[in-house]
């Protein structure tokens with residue numbers, strides 16, 4: 001396996017809510033290898049987004065550490081580390097008064113990127129997401145799926161090491177969501193970026209991930225780590241009939257159900 005690019009060590013996170021402490025994440029430890037596609041799946045409200053925010057330096061963990069490229073960060077994040085991330089959220093947050101290309105350019109401006117020719121880089125990224133001919137178009141002139149693809153191109157434009165995606169297709173209709181998840185697989189094959197994606201969709205995780213972390217209900221803990229040993233060439237339109245896919249889908253759904261049952265029991269006692 002490729003080298004470990006990120007190590008999350010015994011991470012925990014609590015918030016203070018209405019004067020009480022709410023433990024959201026507990027004992028999260030994971031090693032992420034270069035070029036892995038990791039999916040994090042679990043019940044609503046179990047702390048998945050919070051984990052991405054801690055990893056991306058948007059929120060500090062309460063305890064525990066994150067080591068990226070040998071650099072440890074706990075509270076806040078050094079700017080040279082921040083640049084190593086690209087973010088894609090459920091709402092694409094494109095600036096409506098900027099064209100697709102100018103939304104990408106903003107990222108390069110903010111991060112003061114010097115490494116590459118901006119025009120060429122923006123063209124390449126729009127090409128990768130299949131929107132080369134839409135560079136001068138404004139967000140309101142694009143479909144929801146296309147806007148999300150611009151969001152993905154923008155997250156990649158500064159050449160981050162890790163792409164953090166928080167339910168990136170969650171706001172899309174079912175057909176567009178499926179189409180975009182196949183495109184995401186192609187984007188990953190082309191870029192070989194390390195990706196950590198939060199999703200609530202087991203099928204999507206099985207199509208894309210090489211490893212899936214299943215979280216328990218609040219406080220989120222890793223209850224299962226599943227290696228998705230379905231070869232890439234079998235991850236096409238007919239994946240739903242793949243024997244291993246069906247086995248893993250049953251397994252993950254079982255783990256999630258058990259977590260729900262345990263939580264219901266805990267609340268009842």
Ligand SMILES: Nc1ncnc2c1ncn2[C@@H]1O[C@H](COP(=O)(O)OP(=O)(O)OP(=O)(O)O)[C@@H](O)[C@H]1O
Nearest residue numbers: 015016017024043044045046047048049050051200
């Ligand atoms: N800034 C905050 N202050 C206080 N509580 C917070 C804050 N952010 C998140 N929480 C709480 O942490 C818990 C986990 O939220 P989080 O958004 O991480 O869950 P999630 O698993 O991503 O949920 P979903 O799948 O529904 O998006 C929730 O109970 C939420 O209310």
